[in-house]
Amino acid sequence: MFHVEPISKSIVNKGILLFMMLFLFSCSTPRQAIDVSDYILMPHGKEVLGNKGLTAFIFENNPRKIPFNQFVAQKYELGTYADVEYWVTIDGNKFKVMVYENAELEKYFDTTTFIAANVEPDSAIVGSRAKFLAISVINSYNEDCLADNSLYKNTIITYLRDLKKEYYNS
Numbered sequence: 001m002f003h004v005e006p007i008s009k010s011i012v013n014k015g016i017l018l019f020m021m022l023f024l025f026s027c028s029t030p031r032q033a034i035d036v037s038d039y040i041l042m043p044h045g046k047e048v049l050g051n052k053g054l055t056a057f058i059f060e061n062n063p064r065k066i067p068f069n070q071f072v073a074q075k076y077e078l079g080t081y082a083d084v085e086y087w088v089t090i091d092g093n094k095f096k097v098m099v100y101e102n103a104e105l106e107k108y109f110d111t112t113t114f115i116a117a118n119v120e121p122d123s124a125i126v127g128s129r130a131k132f133l134a135i136s137v138i139n140s141y142n143e144d145c146l147a148d149n150s151l152y153k154n155t156i157i158t159y160l161r162d163l164k165k166e167y168y169n170s
Contacts, residue, residue, distance in 0.1 A: 036060050036114045036132060039161065041146055045108045045136050046098060054136035055146035056100065057160045058109065060116055062168055067128040069099055071167050090159055093152070095145060100134040109134070135160060 034040060036058060044053035061068065069081045076086045084099040105111065116131045137145040137156045145152040 034114050036116070039157075039164070040114075041157075042109055042134075043147075045134065046100065046104065048138060048142050050142040051138070051144055053108070054098075054138065054144045055148075056105075056109065056134040056136050057146055057157070058105075058114075058132055058134045059164050061128060061130050061133050063129065065167065065170060068133050068167060069101075069128075071170060072097075072099055072163075075166075088159070090155055093155075094140050095152070095156065096138050096140075098136045098138075100136070102128070102130040105130070105132060105134045135163075 037060070039057055039059040041055050042058055043055050045056035046054050048054060065071070067081070069084045072084050072086070073079065073081045076088070078084060078086055083101070085096060087094055087096050089095075100108075111132050114132055137152075137160070139145055139152065144150060145156045147153065150156075
């Protein structure tokens with residue numbers, strides 16, 4: 001008589017164990033979480049003539065305030081809340097500020113890896129439900145002013161941080 005049963009059981013058990021290990025390791029790939037408590041600069045955003053993709057200044061939305069697009073439109077008397085773009089003069093230089101719509105933000109950046117510190121219950125939300133906001137800035141030559149090699153980077157970051165503070169305090 002041949003006894004094949006113990007060998008086949010051990011092969012089946014090893015096969016199941018191998019399958020379970022592969023399944024667990026393939027499903028649990030760690031994702032790096034990105035802290036956006038103040039702001040973060042992300043490349044490869046909106047595209048404008050002469051640029052592959054602009055760098056975006058991304059920060060957390062305050063859902064207890066009016067929508068950011070509305071805030072900017074009122075502040076700079078733009079008249080419209082859609083496709084918010086405006087020119088501003090800082091230290092004698094003209095810059096075009098472009099506010100991303102939420103759909104554009106999702107198109108260019110994977111915000112699922114961003115950590116939102118300011119989570120509000122639905123009853124407390126007054127403005128937009130967007131968790132993050134993004135802004136890109138170019139000069140009159142269509143140069144990305146938030147790029148690492150830009151001479152205007154520090155000036156624009158200071159302007160955007162002040163704009164963000166004003167929005168939070170409005």
